[in-house]
Structure formats: C-alpha cells, structure tokens
Amino acid sequence: MGARLARLSALNVAERPQTRDDVKAIVEERDIRFIRFWFTDVLGQLKSFSINKAELDDAFEGGMGFDGSSITGFNAIEESDMIAMPDAATFAVLPWRPESQGVARMFCDILTPSGEPYEGDPRYILRRALARAEAMGFDAFNVGPELEYFYFKSARPTDGIPEVLDEGGYFDLTTLDAGSDVRRETVLALEQLGIHVEYTHHEVGPSQHEIDMRYAPALKMADDTMTYRITVKEYAMKYGWHATFMPKPLFGKNGSGMHTHQSLFKGGRNAFYDPDDQYFLSETGKAFIAGQLKHAREISSIFAQWVNSYKRLVPGYEAPVYVAWSRRNRSALVRVPLYHPGKEKATRMELRCPDPACNPYLTFAVLLQAGLEGIEKGYELPEPMEKNLYHLAPDERHRLGIEQLPATLGEAIELTAESELALRTLGEHTFNRFVEIKRQEWDDYRVQVTPWELDRYMSIL
Numbered sequence: 001m002g003a004r005l006a007r008l009s010a011l012n013v014a015e016r017p018q019t020r021d022d023v024k025a026i027v028e029e030r031d032i033r034f035i036r037f038w039f040t041d042v043l044g045q046l047k048s049f050s051i052n053k054a055e056l057d058d059a060f061e062g063g064m065g066f067d068g069s070s071i072t073g074f075n076a077i078e079e080s081d082m083i084a085m086p087d088a089a090t091f092a093v094l095p096w097r098p099e100s101q102g103v104a105r106m107f108c109d110i111l112t113p114s115g116e117p118y119e120g121d122p123r124y125i126l127r128r129a130l131a132r133a134e135a136m137g138f139d140a141f142n143v144g145p146e147l148e149y150f151y152f153k154s155a156r157p158t159d160g161i162p163e164v165l166d167e168g169g170y171f172d173l174t175t176l177d178a179g180s181d182v183r184r185e186t187v188l189a190l191e192q193l194g195i196h197v198e199y200t201h202h203e204v205g206p207s208q209h210e211i212d213m214r215y216a217p218a219l220k221m222a223d224d225t226m227t228y229r230i231t232v233k234e235y236a237m238k239y240g241w242h243a244t245f246m247p248k249p250l251f252g253k254n255g256s257g258m259h260t261h262q263s264l265f266k267g268g269r270n271a272f273y274d275p276d277d278q279y280f281l282s283e284t285g286k287a288f289i290a291g292q293l294k295h296a297r298e299i300s301s302i303f304a305q306w307v308n309s310y311k312r313l314v315p316g317y318e319a320p321v322y323v324a325w326s327r328r329n330r331s332a333l334v335r336v337p338l339y340h341p342g343k344e345k346a347t348r349m350e351l352r353c354p355d356p357a358c359n360p361y362l363t364f365a366v367l368l369q370a371g372l373e374g375i376e377k378g379y380e381l382p383e384p385m386e387k388n389l390y391h392l393a394p395d396e397r398h399r400l401g402i403e404q405l406p407a408t409l410g411e412a413i414e415l416t417a418e419s420e421l422a423l424r425t426l427g428e429h430t431f432n433r434f435v436e437i438k439r440q441e442w443d444d445y446r447v448q449v450t451p452w453e454l455d456r457y458m459s460i461l
C-alpha cells in the first residue's frame with residue numbers, strides 16, 4: 001500500500017481527501033464501485049443520483065448532467081438541463097453500505113449548462129453569503145448546530161399519536177434510554193464520515209435525542225447537517241425504528257430545536273471576543289447579534305419553514321419566541337453562553353429558534369447575511385434581558401419593546417415576502433419560488449378540517 005494511500009486511509013476525522021487524485025486513490029484502495037452525487041432542493045430535501053466509478057474522471061472534468069425540472073425550486077422544464085459538479089473535499093465512504101463494491105458520496109455544486117453557478121442552488125446561495133463575509137475581511141463563519149430528534153416505533157402514528165421508544169427525560173440513562181445503542185452506532189458512522197462528535201445524550205422529550213457536532217466552517221457544517229440527518233435515519237431504520245426531525249411531533253411535549261451557535265473569525269482570531277468588554281463581546285459580535293435580532297421576524301420562514309415549526313415556537317417548552325438576547329436566560333432568542341476565562345475561541349452567540357427541519361444552506365446563509373447587515377450598518381445591541389420572558393405580562397413586554405416571532409407559517413411567509421434582506425440573500429429566482437411554495441403549503445393547511453375542530457365543534461354546533 002503506497003505511503004500516500006496509507007496516509008489517506010489512516011486519515012483521522014478532521015482531515016479528508018482534498019484533491020480529485022486523493023478521491024481516485026481512495027476509490028481504488030477501498031474498492032468503491034458507486035459514488036452518489038448529493039445536493040438539496042430549495043426545501044433542504046437531500047437529492048441523490050449514483051455514478052459508476054468508471055465515470056469519475058468525466059464527472060470531475062465536466063460534471064454530470066441531470067434534469068433539474070423535477071427538483072423543487074429549480075428551473076421549469078423549458079430550461080431544466082443542469083450540471084452536478086462534485087466537490088472532491090466532501091468525498092466520504094458510506095458506512096451503512098456494503099464493504100466490498102462499496103458506495104461513497106460527494107456533495108455537488110449545481111451549474112448551468114454554460115458552467116455558471118446555478119442561482120437556485122442552496123449551496124451557491126451559502127457560498128455567496130460567505131463571499132460577502134470574506135469581502136468584509138472575515139476568514140471563517142463558524143457554526144455549531146445542536147440538532148434534536150425523535151425515534152419512534154414507526155413512521156405511521158397509531159391512532160394519530162407517534163409511538164415512543166421510552167419515557168426518558170434529559171440526560172436519562174439505561175432502561176429509560178432505549179436509543180443508546182443506535183445512537184452509539186450513529187456516532188461511529190458520523191466520525192467515519194468526517195464529522196467530529198463532541199457528545200450525545202437523551203433530550204427532555206420521551207424518545208428524544210441529541211448528538212452534538214463540533215462547530216465547523218458554515219459550508220462544511222451545512223453539508224454535515226445533511227449527512228447527520230440521513231445517517232440518523234439510516235441507523236434508526238436498521239433498528240426497525242423511524243427517526244424524525246419534525247419540529248413538534250408530540251402535543252404537550254418538548255419539540256425538536258436546532259440551537260445554532262455562531263462566531264466569525266478574522267486572521268485566525270475570534271472576532272466576537274473582546275477581553276475588555278463586560279460581556280467579553282466585541283463591537284463586531286454585538287452588531288452581529290443586533291443584526292439577527294432586527295431581522296429575525298422576516299427570516300423566520302427560512303429557519304422555521306414548516307407549518308409544524310410554529311407548533312414548537314410557542315411560549316414555554318424552552319422554545320424561544322421573544323426577540324431579545326441574554327447571557328443565561330434560555331427564554332430569549334439569542335443566548336451568549338457564559339465566557340470561560342481563557343476560552344476566547346469559544347466566544348459565540350447561540351440563536352435558539354431554528355429547527356432541524358430547515359434547509360441548512362439557506363438558514364446559515366440568511367443568518368450570516370443578517371449578522372453582516374448589523375456589522376455593516378452599525379446596528380445598536382439593546383440591553384440583555386435576564387428576566388424570564390415567559391413570565392412577563394404582554395404590556396410589560398410591549399413597554400420593553402420586545403417583539404415576538406410570527407405565530408404561524410402564514411404570518412411568517414408574508415413577512416419574508418416583504419423582506420429586502422431575504423430577497424438579496426436568496427436571489428430573485430429562489431426567493432419567488434420559496435414564497436410561492438410556502439404560501440401554497442400554508443393554504444393547503446389552512447383549509448383542513450382537523451380532528452381538534454371535530455372534537456370541539458361537532459357535538460355543540
């Protein structure tokens with residue numbers, strides 16, 4: 001086995017193949033037969049087609065053509081030729097596929113037939129936001145999302161209620177945590193896929209879990225978030241269960257959130273850090289937070305994009321709905337975890353309202369753009385809110401100028417439709433498609449006659 005191959009096969013989690021030659025070497029070394037080309041549609045659904053290893057050279061040369069007209073949010077049939085250009089740095093062998101004649105995957109950038117980036121490609125929309133950060137002198141937008149999810153006995157609820165595996169709670173263990181084995185296998189698989197897992201635990205809800213990835217630059221983390229979701233689902237299926245990132249599958253129980261920790265680095269240093277500030281937060285960090293608070297309502301339909309997302313974003317259940325920031329207080333939209341002396345690198349802000357069913361590319365892009373807007377325009381950061389905002393009376397909140405996130409997808413999408421920031425971030429094509437799709441989803445839901453209505457009205461009206 002050549003020295004380079006030995007180095008490549010023994011690569012630890014952090015280092016992955018960088019060049020096309022690295023990829024070709026591993027394909028030979030690991031007896032890979034098929035390579036899956038992964039990308040997402042506008043809603044963040046993973047799309048994939050497989051190529052035979054013999055096509056790899058051509059694919060790296062000119063990409064692989066495909067019909068984009070059946071991809072949600074992409075071009076209509078009359079201009080549907082698209083090109084999937086594989087990104088060699090995202091190459092990884094799929095641990096749940098056979099060892100021999102194995103299967104690997106690469107994320108792709110979507111191009112037009114003339115080789116231009118396709119404006120409807122969520123990965124390109126994130127790249128565009130990152131280019132703005134770079135133009136402002138930042139060299140990294142680091143993101144650490146905490147995705148929560150549920151395991152259920154099956155995808156089809158019995159009598160309308162999904163069946164949980166256990167009645168465990170936060171950090172519960174042994175008999176109360178039926179998921180520990182499947183979670184263990186999932187973590188090992190994520191590490192083989194180049195994702196650094198920091199820790200994992202049972203969450204507050206019954207059958208609810210969390211695996212924490214170490215933060216990474218936004219583009220890699222968006223890819224990793226897609227990989228995380230499909231890996232969790234693959235191993236749940238292996239155990240005969242169903243894993244879901246649905247924000248609120250159980251009425252009256254905690255929903256699944258995706259707290260998103262964020263920071264900007266400049267010259268390898270954490271640009272959010274200021275040792276002389278009472279909160280150890282730099283002016284840049286404060287303006288970034290002010291940007292996300294100011295634009296939170298108009299971008300809500302992107303980080304919480306489903307009708308069901310707003311069944312989670314209700315006061316209580318640890319879900320943040322009030323537009324404020326704080327150090328300790330988990331009822332605010334933004335939390336700045338307490339600074340540990342000497343831990344400059346860990347200085348960050350945590351936005352608590354996104355949910356794990358969002359499109360991570362569009363979400364990280366619009367969060368970055370909102371933060372950069374605050375920096376570029378010098379937004380003022382209001383005082384932190386250390387009170388429990390759930391206990392404040394509505395007029396008290398009003399007096400303090402604390403706004404609330406939209407209460408439904410219907411309200412959220414109309415705010416986005418008026419948002420200049422969302423239009424600039426998504427670009428005209430994706431903006432129009434997204435607004436159209438979400439208005440339709442809300443209309444489809446709004447006209448439903450629900451069991452709740454029948455229970456409440458049928459007998460009395």
Ligand SMILES: Nc1ncnc2c1ncn2[C@@H]1O[C@H](COP(=O)(O)OP(=O)(O)OP(=O)(O)O)[C@@H](O)[C@H]1O
Nearest residue numbers: 142143144145213214215261262263345346347348
């Ligand atoms: N500078 C940074 N920039 C972005 N993310 C960071 C940075 N430093 C740490 N992180 C990430 O922040 C996340 C912290 O997760 P952790 O679970 O500790 O947060 P928490 O909000 O305190 O926990 P919980 O919500 O479960 O109470 C991890 O993904 C970690 O990698």
Ligand SMILES: [Mg+2]
Nearest residue numbers: 146259260350
């Ligand atoms: Mg958190």
